Amino acid sequence: MRALASLLAALLCLAGCGTKAPADGKHERVLFVGNSLTYVGNLPAVFAAMANANGHAIESDMIVRGGASLTEPLKDGSIARALDGRRYAALVLQERGGDLLCGFGPESCADSSASLKAIARMAKEKGVASVVLLGTYQSMPSVSKVIVEREGAAADEAGIAYVEVSQTLQRLGGAQPALVWFDADGMHPGKDLTLLEAMLLHRQLFGALPAAQALVVDGPIYGVQSGLTGTLRAADAPAPKADTPRSIAYSADTTRSLLDALSADR
Template sequence: MRRWMPLSLLLLGCMPAFAMEPASAQRILFVGNSLTYVGNLPATFAAMARANGHDVHSAMIVQGGATLAQRMADGSVRRALVRYRPAVLVLQERGGDLVCLPDEEACRQSRQAVRTLARAGREAGARVLLLGSYPSLPRASAAIVEEERAAATQAGIGYIEISESLRRLSGKATSSAWYDADGMHPGPALTLLDATQLHRALFGTFPAQGFLVAAPIYTPDSRLHAELRDADAPAPRPDTPQGIRYDATMLEQLGSMLDYSDKRPR
């Protein structure tokens, strides 16, 4: 299932951190942390969607170790909703906060932030989704899914489950690069899983066409700050890997495993 191929691509020109796309594109705003930007999920999803017939543009507000409560407090999401006018707002919380790690205050703040940002997104006319995270210990997977789903339900938004699918699929396809070299952040297979689950939630189908992500493929040390930026804007670090290709065979295999997982008894 190891079908992605890193590319050395030259990104032409010095694009600004944020450049307005044509109004015809469906704009997706991702708000999150290193679980969102390692592997560049926003750019991966946009490339996947375009290859499969959907005119999509992605932007993001991300920073390593960031929480949704921080984005609620600094007003960055509200400003981006006005400036970028997304059709979809995708929120991803720091792993563990919604299961009260390190303490009860973390989950209280997280739930409040999900509700507040969801309300802001709806008021701006965006569809809001909570994209799941995953725990460092597999035995905590079911608990984090339960708490994320409850937070999304309380906020009145959709929920995209990741952790239990990752646990099942990574046990089945053990040779795939589910994690980054650090063993914690997303690897190519997990970034593809995230993008595929989001594609299913928004468009109701599995993506079938392979695609090229012609954008920075961020590592944990990205130097990204919590500001609105295009998903394919030049990276702050000049040594950031550039580009990755996912082929149709890998998508087919992932889709088959997800379909199987969806139908098997829990």
């Protein structure tokens, strides 16, 4: 797992370590595949903005649809077409919250695990340097531990890296209750959980946490009702719905408080 992360870090550093963007304007691309847990708050755009602010020239694409499992874009060929059409340095996968808990029936666990393995094989065959399973989260402490165990085991079986979210959210959420961890519906990620996930991905893919600085994300900041249909699109492409907010700003104080907590958590 560490070897994959190191390889990706080396590839991405060639494109822009130590600069805001390389002189030739070339960017490495990261593909996100997931569902509303991925697009609410537009994690792909937040991650790209954070990476660029820290000297890594990155553009994010995404294949996302509300309620979609990873099995769906695998079976309909969406992932294969995306990997055939563009060269990606990394592939970030996020499953529905209940699949690896068999929350959609006993077959959902088996389908999810099998799909992770198939996507990982496909990505490696097509030259993707790193494939990452980004974890989901559960509010009940006992269930949170189980989802982390199940997700970690599924990632290990697929031979890909795993970025744990749920137990970190349990710890940081209790310590910093004033942050916006959840959307108004109480289930989807709030803006600060999206920021936290971007930081965790930054650490996985570049080997270090980002700098404590203000961050402005220029891109649609999706809510639950996004209009997204599962087609490949750039993370900063215009939103299907005209009333979608077009940017979000994070203060230096917010990023510093999360980074301090993550640094102390290691």
